[in-house]
Amino acid sequence: MSGVSVLPDALEDALEESLGRFPVPELTRNVQTLIRQYREGFDRSVPALGSEAAVAAYAGYRMPATYSAVAAALRQVALLAPGFAPRTHADVGGGTGSAVWAANAVWPGLTDVTVLEQSASAIAFGRRLAARASAAAVREARWRQTVLDRGTAAPAADLVTMSYVLGELSPAVRDDVVRSLALESARHTGMLVIIEPGTPAGYAGIAAARRLLAEAGLHIVAPCPHDGECPIVEGRDWCHFAVRLNRSALHRRVKDGTLSFEDEKFSYVAASARPWPRAESRVVRHPLKRKGLVTLRLCTNGDGLADHPVSKRQGEAYREARDVAWGDAWPPPAV
Numbered sequence: 349m350s351g352v353s354v355l356p357d358a359l360e361d362a363l364e365e366s367l368g369r370f371p372v373p374e375l376t377r378n379v380q381t382l383i384r385q386y387r388e389g390f391d392r393s394v395p396a397l398g399s400e401a402a403v404a405a406y407a408g409y410r411m412p413a414t415y416s417a418v419a420a421a422l423r424q425v426a427l428l429a430p431g432f433a434p435r436t437h438a439d440v441g442g443g444t445g446s447a448v449w450a451a452n453a454v455w456p457g458l459t460d461v462t463v464l465e466q467s468a469s470a471i472a473f474g475r476r477l478a479a480r481a482s483a484a485a486v487r488e489a490r491w492r493q494t495v496l497d498r499g500t501a502a503p504a505a506d507l508v509t510m511s512y513v514l515g516e517l518s519p520a521v522r523d524d525v526v527r528s529l530a531l532e533s534a535r536h537t538g539m540l541v542i543i544e545p546g547t548p549a550g551y552a553g554i555a556a557a558r559r560l561l562a563e564a565g566l567h568i569v570a571p572c573p574h575d576g577e578c579p580i581v582e583g584r585d586w587c588h589f590a591v592r593l594n595r596s597a598l599h600r601r602v603k604d605g606t607l608s609f610e611d612e613k614f615s616y617v618a619a620s621a622r623p624w625p626r627a628e629s630r631v632v633r634h635p636l637k638r639k640g641l642v643t644l645r646l647c648t649n650g651d652g653l654a655d656h657p658v659s660k661r662q663g664e665a666y667r668e669a670r671d672v673a674w675g676d677a678w679p680p681p682a683v
């Protein structure tokens with residue numbers, strides 16, 4: 349996962365235009381509220397994206413980051429499963445549509461997109477952004493106002509995504525929603541991808557979801573190289589990855605004087621009833637590069653977490669190890 353994530357031009361322009369309709373102090377106030385909620389936790393009795401200004405603040409402040417994280421996770425899936433060519437996509441808790449844009453960037457063959465979201469303001473904002481997309485599937489996405497609860501029927505689609513939502517659901521609803529998505533995925537043999545912030549809490553949500561997906565009989569496609577227990581000891585470490593993105597104009601306005609880029613950390617799991625090929629192992633830290641030696645921290649199939657030194661004497665493997673990045677499969681999948 350190297351390089352800098354870039355938003356599609358149409359999304360960048362649509363965001364700039366939509367945010368321009370709000371006074372900067374109002375956006376700044378709403379961004380500060382969001383930052384406080386992410387730090388201190390959400391009051392689930394009050395919808396976080398309840399007002400238009402809150403949605404605009406979310407879109408300006410968070411959407412570039414969630415878009416980049418979702419695209420990075422989906423790209424890893426696409427690398428492992430080049431034969432996976434989804435036509436239909438359902439995005440659960442879609443907010444302003446980050447995952448819709450990201451899925452389209454990775455699989456431009458998508459033709460039919462549905463977004464399930466509880467907030468009418470988020471739907472209105474997301475629709476306005478999507479109207480500017482060049483891809484018909486994004487422009488014509490169906491946005492359904494839906495409150496996910498214990499009885500919500502999971503959507504059937506080739507690709508189902510749920511990004512940055514688990515942490516906003518109560519624990520009981522969370523497990524039921526994941527189980528129901530898993531069962532529907534098993535029936536449809538589609539790909540289910542769940543993404544959360546790359547924090548200890550976000551990883552704990554992904555680890556719990558991963559157990560439920562495996563219990564439902566799904567194969568884990570990524571990032572794990574196996575279906576077994578995660579070798580990471582919760583509380584001591586957490587499995588996460590990072591993607592670099594340029595900070596949006598709004599982000600720079602509300603956080604004066606900080607860096608022009610940020611690294612969005614995320615955890616994810618992709619699973620399917622179909623056993624797609626998966627990584628032999630996964631790079632779970634920035635590779636340590638010294639003269640003539642690269643050491644990869646790997647999550648392996650069978651050996652848990654292990655440090656894997658690759659020296660210059662190993663020729664081609666060394667050249668590949670110098671190019672591999674945190675989050676990539678090792679060895680690199682053949683393309």
Ligand SMILES: C[S@@+](CC[C@H](N)C(=O)[O-])C[C@H]1O[C@@H](n2cnc3c(N)ncnc32)[C@H](O)[C@@H]1O
Pocket residue numbers: 396397410411414415440441442443444445446447464465466467470494495496497510511512513516517
């Ligand atoms: C942090 S935002 C993530 C939005 C989007 N998926 C993204 O990655 O940018 C969480 C979204 O989940 C939605 N959400 C939270 N609880 C929900 C529920 N019970 N039913 C439907 N949507 C819900 C919120 O309204 C919000 O749009």
